[in-house]
Amino acid sequence: MGRLRDRITGTRYPDSGIAPLPTTGLREALLAINGQDVPFRIRHAFPKEKADLVAEWRVMEPASGSGVSRRQVELRLKIRMRFIPLQREVRTLDEQVQVTWVGDPPKLAVSRESGSGPAPRVSREWTFEKGPDGRRRKVETFRFDSRDMKDPLRNLVLEAGWTWRGVVYRF
Numbered sequence: 001m002g003r004l005r006d007r008i009t010g011t012r013y014p015d016s017g018i019a020p021l022p023t024t025g026l027r028e029a030l031l032a033i034n035g036q037d038v039p040f041r042i043r044h045a046f047p048k049e050k051a052d053l054v055a056e057w058r059v060m061e062p063a064s065g066s067g068v069s070r071r072q073v074e075l076r077l078k079i080r081m082r083f084i085p086l087q088r089e090v091r092t093l094d095e096q097v098q099v100t101w102v103g104d105p106p107k108l109a110v111s112r113e114s115g116s117g118p119a120p121r122v123s124r125e126w127t128f129e130k131g132p133d134g135r136r137r138k139v140e141t142f143r144f145d146s147r148d149m150k151d152p153l154r155n156l157v158l159e160a161g162w163t164w165r166g167v168v169y170r171f
């Protein structure tokens with residue numbers, strides 16, 4: 001049952017033989033990701049978030065339509081991380097919120113979706129253009145993949161000798 005639960009929650013264990021970093025070293029390493037070329041940011045959590053660090057990514061999909069029929073979707077992905085020093089474990093909770101804005105000027109639409117869990121969120125849009133050979137080809141104009149945020153965080157935690165444990169409920 002343990003392996004199945006680990007697979008469902010996205011739990012990963014570090015390789016054996018890696019000396020774990022202290023909690024402060026891991027926290028500093030995660031916060032240092034902010035200085036690199038990443039589309040998200042990592043910050044200290046607010047008290048109500050019940051976490052130590054939060055990684056956030058906000059993306060606006062390209063708008064479609066014009067005037068009153070204009071529609072734009074805002075995607076927000078949060079990964080809340082709580083350190084459990086005794087077990088050398090980082091417990092994570094993924095939150096995804098999708099908000100739809102309509103009209104010009106944009107107003108919040110009634111539809112709003114949210115969810116939690118380790119499932120990846122992928123969103124892409126393409127257009128068709130005429131290629132140099134005169135044939136139509138598909139060109140990607142927008143791309144959002146939550147793994148672009150989660151993978152670097154998880155890899156850093158594992159390289160630090162800590163366990164990355166996903167949870168599917170609020171901690």
